[in-house]
Amino acid sequence: MANTDATARRRLLTVEDLRVAFPTRHGTTDAVRGVSLTVDAGECLAVVGESGSGKSVTARALLGLAGPGARVRAGRMSLHDPDLDLTEVRGRGWRDVRGRRIGLVLQDALTSLDPLRTVGAEVAEALRNHRVVPRSRLAERSLSLLEEARVPEPGLRARQYPHQLSGGLRQRALIATALAAAPPLLIADEPTTALDVTVQARILDLLAARKEAGTGVLLISHDLSVVARLADRIAVMRHGEIVEEGPAARLLHAPSHPYTRRLLEAAARHTGHTSASGGRDLAAAADEAGAGAAERPVLEVSGVGKSFTGPDGRARPAVRDVSFTLHAGETLGIVGESGSGKTTSAQLALGLLAPDTGSVRLLGQPWSQRPERERRPLRRRIQLVQQDPLGSFDPRYTVERIIGEALPPSGGAPGRGSARERRARLVELLTLVGLEEEMLDRRPRQMSGGQRQRVAVARALAPGPDVIVCDEPVSALDVSVQAQILDLFADLRRRLGVALLFISHDLGVVHHISDRVLVMRDGEVVESGAVGDVFRRPAHPYTRELLAALPRSSPPPAEALAAAGTTAGPTAHAGETAAPVARTAHAVGPATALVAPAARAGDGPADAAGSTADVAEGPASAVDRPAATP
Amino acid sequence: MTTASPVRWLARRLLLAVLVVFGSATAAFLAMELTPGDPVRTLLGTTPQTAEATERIRHDLGFDRPLLVRYGLFLGRLVTGDLGTSYQLQEPVRSLVTGQLWSTVTLALAAFTLALAGALVLAVLTAGGRRLPRRIAGFFDLLTISAPAFWIGVLLLTVFSFRLRLFPAAGGTGLSGLVLPAVTLALSMVGTLSQVLREAMERSLEEPFALSAKARGTGLLGLRLRHALRHGLIPLVTLSGWTLGALLSGAVVIETVFSRPGLGRVLATAITSRDLPVVTGVVVVSAAAFALITVAVDALYRIIDPRLREVGT
Numbered sequence: 011m012a013n014t015d016a017t018a019r020r021r022l023l024t025v026e027d028l029r030v031a032f033p034t035r036h037g038t039t040d041a042v043r044g045v046s047l048t049v050d051a052g053e054c055l056a057v058v059g060e061s062g063s064g065k066s067v068t069a070r071a072l073l074g075l076a077g078p079g080a081r082v083r084a085g086r087m088s089l090h091d092p093d094l095d096l097t098e099v100r101g102r103g104w105r106d107v108r109g110r111r112i113g114l115v116l117q118d119a120l121t122s123l124d125p126l127r128t129v130g131a132e133v134a135e136a137l138r139n140h141r142v143v144p145r146s147r148l149a150e151r152s153l154s155l156l157e158e159a160r161v162p163e164p165g166l167r168a169r170q171y172p173h174q175l176s177g178g179l180r181q182r183a184l185i186a187t188a189l190a191a192a193p194p195l196l197i198a199d200e201p202t203t204a205l206d207v208t209v210q211a212r213i214l215d216l217l218a219a220r221k222e223a224g225t226g227v228l229l230i231s232h233d234l235s236v237v238a239r240l241a242d243r244i245a246v247m248r249h250g251e252i253v254e255e256g257p258a259a260r261l262l263h264a265p266s267h268p269y270t271r272r273l274l275e276a277a278a279r280h281t282g283h284t285s286a287s288g289g290r291d292l293a294a295a296a297d298e299a300g301a302g303a304a305e306r307p308v309l310e311v312s313g314v315g316k317s318f319t320g321p322d323g324r325a326r327p328a329v330r331d332v333s334f335t336l337h338a339g340e341t342l343g344i345v346g347e348s349g350s351g352k353t354t355s356a357q358l359a360l361g362l363l364a365p366d367t368g369s370v371r372l373l374g375q376p377w378s379q380r381p382e383r384e385r386r387p388l389r390r391r392i393q394l395v396q397q398d399p400l401g402s403f404d405p406r407y408t409v410e411r412i413i414g415e416a417l418p419p420s421g422g423a424p425g426r427g428s429a430r431e432r433r434a435r436l437v438e439l440l441t442l443v444g445l446e447e448e449m450l451d452r453r454p455r456q457m458s459g460g461q462r463q464r465v466a467v468a469r470a471l472a473p474g475p476d477v478i479v480c481d482e483p484v485s486a487l488d489v490s491v492q493a494q495i496l497d498l499f500a501d502l503r504r505r506l507g508v509a510l511l512f513i514s515h516d517l518g519v520v521h522h523i524s525d526r527v528l529v530m531r532d533g534e535v536v537e538s539g540a541v542g543d544v545f546r547r548p549a550h551p552y553t554r555e556l557l558a559a560l561p562r563s564s565p566p567p568a569e570a571l572a573a574a575g576t577t578a579g580p581t582a583h584a585g586e587t588a589a590p591v592a593r594t595a596h597a598v599g600p601a602t603a604l605v606a607p608a609a610r611a612g613d614g615p616a617d618a619a620g621s622t623a624d625v626a627e628g629p630a631s632a633v634d635r636p637a638a639t640p
Numbered sequence: 641m642t643t644a645s646p647v648r649w650l651a652r653r654l655l656l657a658v659l660v661v662f663g664s665a666t667a668a669f670l671a672m673e674l675t676p677g678d679p680v681r682t683l684l685g686t687t688p689q690t691a692e693a694t695e696r697i698r699h700d701l702g703f704d705r706p707l708l709v710r711y712g713l714f715l716g717r718l719v720t721g722d723l724g725t726s727y728q729l730q731e732p733v734r735s736l737v738t739g740q741l742w743s744t745v746t747l748a749l750a751a752f753t754l755a756l757a758g759a760l761v762l763a764v765l766t767a768g769g770r771r772l773p774r775r776i777a778g779f780f781d782l783l784t785i786s787a788p789a790f791w792i793g794v795l796l797l798t799v800f801s802f803r804l805r806l807f808p809a810a811g812g813t814g815l816s817g818l819v820l821p822a823v824t825l826a827l828s829m830v831g832t833l834s835q836v837l838r839e840a841m842e843r844s845l846e847e848p849f850a851l852s853a854k855a856r857g858t859g860l861l862g863l864r865l866r867h868a869l870r871h872g873l874i875p876l877v878t879l880s881g882w883t884l885g886a887l888l889s890g891a892v893v894i895e896t897v898f899s900r901p902g903l904g905r906v907l908a909t910a911i912t913s914r915d916l917p918v919v920t921g922v923v924v925v926s927a928a929a930f931a932l933i934t935v936a937v938d939a940l941y942r943i944i945d946p947r948l949r950e951v952g953t
Contacts, residue, residue: 105857108854110857113855116851118848123849125946127866139856190856191856
C-alpha cells in the first residue's frame with residue numbers, strides 16, 4: 011500500500027497562470043485566462059465546462075496544439091520526472107512530448123482516427139514516432155496494445171478500418187493509439203460524448219483501469235455525470251477561468267459557486283432527476299392535458315415493420331411489429347441506442363417511409379397507405395423537430411424566411427394587410443418559444459445552438475400541428491441549454507395541448523419529458539408503459555442494463571443543491587446522503603459508482619416533488635408522510 | 641458490411657464501358673447521317689463525274705440502302721474492329737488511327753507523368769506548411785494555369801531549340817523530340833493538379849484525425865505523407881482521369897505547334913476536310929479510352945478509400 015501511496019503523490023504536471031489568446035479581426039480573444047492546475051500520477055482531474063469555456067484549449071495548449079495563431083503564455087507549465095518546461099518547447103521539440111509524455115484522446119473516434127488507414131496502422135504510427143519497439147515488432151506490439159485497451163479479437167480489428175468498428179471499439183482503439191508510447195499523463199477530451207450510455211460506461215471503466223495502473227488522467231467534459239464516475243478532483247471552467255475547484259465529492263454535493271450549481275442542476279435533469287419546478291410543470295401539464303382532450307388518439311401505429319436492403323442484397327429489418335398510440339396532448343418517449351429503430355419509427359409515423367407491414371393512422375384517418383397527394387392536406391398536422399437545426403436550415407435564409415415558409419398560406423390575396431398579419435404571426439410564434447422579435451433578421455449561423463433549436467420548434471409550430479415528432483431534439487446541445495429546451499417543450503405542451511413523439515437515446519431526457527415510454531432494441535419494442543413504472547420497475551433486462559449504465563452524479567444533486575442553497579454548508583441531511591457517494595467517487599473508483607437501478611429508482615421524478623420536500627423540511631417529514639418514502 | 645466481390649464489380653463496370661463505346665459510336669454514326677451534304681460527292685471531291693458513275697459508287701459503298709441496314713452493317717464492322725475507309729486518303733481508318741495512336745499515347749503519358757510528379761512534389765512540400773513556400777507554389781500554380789499552352793510551347797521552342805539548339809523544333813523522333821511537347825503539356829496541367837491536391841490535403845489536415853496524429857508525435861511531413869496525401873488522392877485521381885482522357889483524344893494545339901503526328905492532328909484534318917469515317921473512328925477510339933480510364937479511376941477510388949468497397953454499386 012505504501013507503494014501505491016508513493017505513486018499517487020508523484021506529481022506529473024504543474025500549470026500556473028496559463029493564458030491563451032487568439033488573434034481575431036477585432037483584436038484578440040482571450041480563450042484561457044489564468045488557469046492553474048496540477049495532475050498527479052494515478053489521479054484524475056476533471057475540467058468541466060460548457061462549450062466555449064476554454065477547457066479544450068487548455069488541454070491542447072499542454073501539447074502545443076492550441077491552434078494556428080494561438081498565443082500561449084504561462085507562469086509555469088511543466089512536466090515532471092524528468093522535468094520539462096513546456097513553455098520552452100518549440101517546433102520539433104513538441105514531437106517528443108506528444109504521445110510520449112502526454113497522450114491525447116479526442117471525442118468521436120470515427121473522425122479522430124484516419125478513415126483511410128487501418129486501426130493497426132494508426133496504433134503502429136505512435137510506436138514508430140517514438141521508436142518504442144524495433145520495426146520488426148511493430149505489428150506484434152500494436153496487437154498487444156489493442157488488447158490492453160480491451161479490444162476483442164485484436165488481430166482482426168487491427169486489419170479493419172475505423173468505419174468497420176462500432177463506436178465503442180473505435181474509442182478503445184483511439185485510446186490504444188494515445189497510450190502506445192506509454193505516456194504517464196493522458197488527456198481525454200470528451201472521450202464518451204458521442205457514445206451510447208452502455209458503451210460510455212465501459213470506456214469510463216477502461217480509463218479508470220488506466221488510472222488505477224498509475225496513469226494521470228486529465229478528463230475534459232461538459233457532462234458532470236460522466237465526470238463523477240472517474241474524477242478525484244474537479245475544476246469547473248467558465249469564460250476561460252476556473253471558477254471552482256475541489257475534491258469531486260465536495261464539489262458535487264456542496265458546490266459553492268453559483269455556476270457549478272447551475273451545471274449540477276442541468277446534469278440532474280439530464281440524468282432524470284427532475285428538479286422541483288420541472289416536476290410540478292410536468293405534473294400540471296399532464297393534469298391539464300388529461301382533463302382536456304383525454305384519450306383522443308392522434309397517432310395510431312399498429313404492427314408496422316420496415317426492412318432495408320443491405321449491401322449484400324439481404325433484407326435487414328429496421329423495425330419489426332411496432333405498435334403504439336399517441337393521444338392528444340400526451341408525450342410518448344421512445345428510447346433505445348443507435349440502430350434500435352427509433353428514427354425509422356419516426357419516419358414511418360411522419361409518412362416519410364412506407365411500412366412493409368402494418369399501418370399508421372393520423373387523427374383517425376388512414377395515413378400510411380395513401381398516396382402523397384392525398385396526404386398533403388393532413389401534412390401540416392404532424393411536424394418534425396430534428397437534432398441538428400443548423401443542418402435542417404438553409405444557412406442563407408433569415409429566421410423570418412425559415413419560419414415563414416412553414417406558415418400555412420393565408421386565405422386572402424397576398425396584399426399588404428396579409429403581410430402585416432404574417433409578421434404578427436411570426437412574432438407570436440417567436441414569443442411562444444421565448445425569442446425576441448429581433449431574431450427575425452438573424453441567419454442560422456448568427457444564433458446559438460439553443461436559439462436555433464427554438465427557431466426549429468417555432469417552425470414546427472407554425473402550421474398548427476397536433477403532433478410534433480422530435481428526433482433527438484436536444485442531443486446536440488449543452489446540458490444547461492438542454493434543460494431550457496426541455497422546459498420549453500413541457501410549456502408548449504401545456505399551453506397548446508400538442509402531442510409529442512419524443513425520440514432520444516438519452517434516458518434522462520426521455521424520463522424528464524414523457525408520460526409514457528417505449529424502450530426499443532434491434533427494431534422491436536421490448537418494454538412500454540407509464541414512465542414512472544418503466545424507470546422504477548424495469549421488467550426487461552435490456553431496460554435494466556440501460557438504466558444501470560446511466561452515468562450519474564449521485565445522489566440526486568438537486569437535493570444537495572436545495573440543501574446548499576438554503577444553508578452555507580451541507581446540512582446534516584445532505585451530508586448523510588452524500589457520504590456513501592463521496593466514498594464511491596473518491597476511493598473505490600468509478601466501477602462502483604454504478605448504483606443498482608432498483609435503489610436509484612426511488613429518486614425518479616414521480617417522487618421528485620415528495621423527495622425534494624423531504625430535503626427541504628428535514629428527515630422529520632419522512633416520518634410524517636411514510637407513504638412518500640419508498 | 642460484406643465487401644462486394646471485386647471481380648464481379650469489375651465485370652459490371654467493363655460491361656458498362658462497352659455500352660458507353662457503342663453509345664458514342666451510334667452518336668457519331670447519326671451525326672454523320674445528319675450532316676448536310678452528300679457523302680459520295682464529298683468522297684469524289686472536285687473530280688467531274690457522270691451521274692451514272694456517282695450512282696455506281698453510291699451503290700458500291702452501300703449508301704443506297706436503308707438507314708437501319710447501314711447502321712447494322714456499321715455496328716457489325718465495328719465489332720470486328722473495322723472502322724471504315726477514309727474518304728480522303730483511301731486508307732482504312734483503323735490503320736490510320738493505330739498509326740497515330742502510339743505517338744499520342746507516348747506524348748500523353750509522358751506529359752501526364754511529368755505533371756503528376758510535379759504536382760505531388762509541389763503539394764506535399766507546401767500543404768499546411770509555412771506561408772512563404774505556399775505563396776510561391778500558389779503563384780506558380782496560377783501562372784501555369786493562366787498561360788495558354790501554345791504560348792508556353794512557343795516560348796520553350798524559342799529558348800531551347802532556336803537559341804540553345806538542345807531539342808528539335810519540329811517533328812523529331814524518339815526521346816529528344818518528345819521532351820519539349822511533353823514539358824509544355826505538363827506545364828499546362830501541373831498547376832491545376834497541384835492546386836486540387838493541396839486544397840484537399842489541407843482540408844484533411846484540419847480534421848480531428850490529423851490532430852490525433854499530431855498528438856501522438858507525428859511530424860508535419862509524416863502527417864502529409866501518411867495521412868493527408870491519401871485523402872488528397874481522391875480528387876486528384878478524379879481530375880487525372882479527365883485530364884488523361886482529354887490528352888489521349890489528342891492534344892491538337894500542341895501537336896500543331898510542335899508539328900508532331902498524332903490523333904489530334906488526324907481529327908483536326910478530318911474535320912476540316914469532312915472525312916467523316918475518320919472522325920467517327922477517332923471518336924470511337926477516344927470514347928474507348930475515356931471509358932477505360934473511368935473504370936480505372938473508379939477502381940483506384942476503391943483502393944484508396946476502403947469505405948467505397950462496401951457500397952453496393
